[in-house]
Amino acid sequence: MKTNKDIITVTSPLLPDLDEFNEMLRKIWDNKWITNNGEFHQRFEAALCEYLKVPYISVFTNGTLPLITALQALNISGEVITTPYSFVATTHSLWWNGIKPVFVDIDPATGGIDPERIEAAITPRTTAIMPVHVYGKPCRTREIQDIADKYGLRVIYDAAHAFGIEVDGKSILTEGDMSTLSFHATKVFNTVEGGALVVHDAKTKQRIDYLKNFGFAGETEVVAPGINGKMDELRAAYGLLNLRQVDACIEARRQVAIRYREALRPVNGINFWDDMPGVRHNYSYFPIFVDSEEYGMTRDELFMKLRENGILARRYFYPLISDFSTYRGLPSATRENLPNATRMADTVLCLPIHHLLAEADLARIINLIVK
Numbered sequence: 001m002k003t004n005k006d007i008i009t010v011t012s013p014l015l016p017d018l019d020e021f022n023e024m025l026r027k028i029w030d031n032k033w034i035t036n037n038g039e040f041h042q043r044f045e046a047a048l049c050e051y052l053k054v055p056y057i058s059v060f061t062n063g064t065l066p067l068i069t070a071l072q073a074l075n076i077s078g079e080v081i082t083t084p085y086s087f088v089a090t091t092h093s094l095w096w097n098g099i100k101p102v103f104v105d106i107d108p109a110t111g112g113i114d115p116e117r118i119e120a121a122i123t124p125r126t127t128a129i130m131p132v133h134v135y136g137k138p139c140r141t142r143e144i145q146d147i148a149d150k151y152g153l154r155v156i157y158d159a160a161h162a163f164g165i166e167v168d169g170k171s172i173l174t175e176g177d178m179s180t181l182s183f184h185a186t187k188v189f190n191t192v193e194g195g196a197l198v199v200h201d202a203k204t205k206q207r208i209d210y211l212k213n214f215g216f217a218g219e220t221e222v223v224a225p226g227i228n229g230k231m232d233e234l235r236a237a238y239g240l241l242n243l244r245q246v247d248a249c250i251e252a253r254r255q256v257a258i259r260y261r262e263a264l265r266p267v268n269g270i271n272f273w274d275d276m277p278g279v280r281h282n283y284s285y286f287p288i289f290v291d292s293e294e295y296g297m298t299r300d301e302l303f304m305k306l307r308e309n310g311i312l313a314r315r316y317f318y319p320l321i322s323d324f325s326t327y328r329g330l331p332s333a334t335r336e337n338l339p340n341a342t343r344m345a346d347t348v349l350c351l352p353i354h355h356l357l358a359e360a361d362l363a364r365i366i367n368l369i370v371k
Ligand SMILES: *Cc1c(COP(=O)(O)O)cnc(C)c1O
Pocket: 062, 063, 064, 065, 086, 087, 089, 090, 132, 158, 160, 161, 182, 183, 184, 193, 194, 195
């Protein structure tokens, strides 16, 4: 039997130093203020704004509630154009707002929604576009915004993978009307569970802060049917500590990506992306795409081979969201409408990448893929 030590997982959570976290906890215990916009919550939001180079941020208890709240805050209804190639929460957030998702195929060069296919999916009921910077690769934001402006649509980016992503020194999180983040344990930056909503102005931030606190604008005033999305003090403190070491974590991941690229470039049928010029990446995932004819093995065969050897690569994102039973019946959910997304979902495999991956682990993974 394999012991836990032999298993290589796709990621490993960035954990704060336990002694430092204990010191933070002692302060929280002294304050006796454990949630509801406390000292650490405020400090965490300020530190995130600075690190991410964004003007306003509101932190949440997970990465799904900011999606749901953004749609509420912008009064989005009717139909929203989105991508099937994502984690299922993207589309679920529409469903929870009574909005009909309309799937548009992806651009195989980025994995993000293909701007050239958006216009054909617009109907009189369309109110917004919800793209995803999948794997942290920037969407074609300028083209998406041009279409949105032309038709008067809102743009909400699911930027769950895009922590710290910059294009020419500018944060990707300032694109569109709003962007959401996830700080789930599996993400490059985590607060165990957590998330955030990035907005452009103080007034919107105020509204989001009301909405994530039941709509309370004062002790006795409720201004909207809000929800409870607040982050507590413990996780805000944890986030503050992780923020100090996230750059080192991203650098360690970059080294892993460099190693994979060197080793896998000569392998026929194993395709992957290089860094994009002008982009600061976060190396949150290392997706490879298996061309079974050239490689001589299907993606699923390679997935199983790795698994049998204790390497838990993941098929992110397979199946497509549009293939789940909840969404399969939608007119836009057909494979004919989504050829690029279908191909990507059928060939992708995300290899282990994290800050603790040792050279011996990497060599083990690479040897199995190179054969
Ligand atoms: C992780 C993730 C979410 C949801 O975040 P949670 O913090 O797990 O609620 C949403 N969208 C995408 C693309 C994700 O990867």
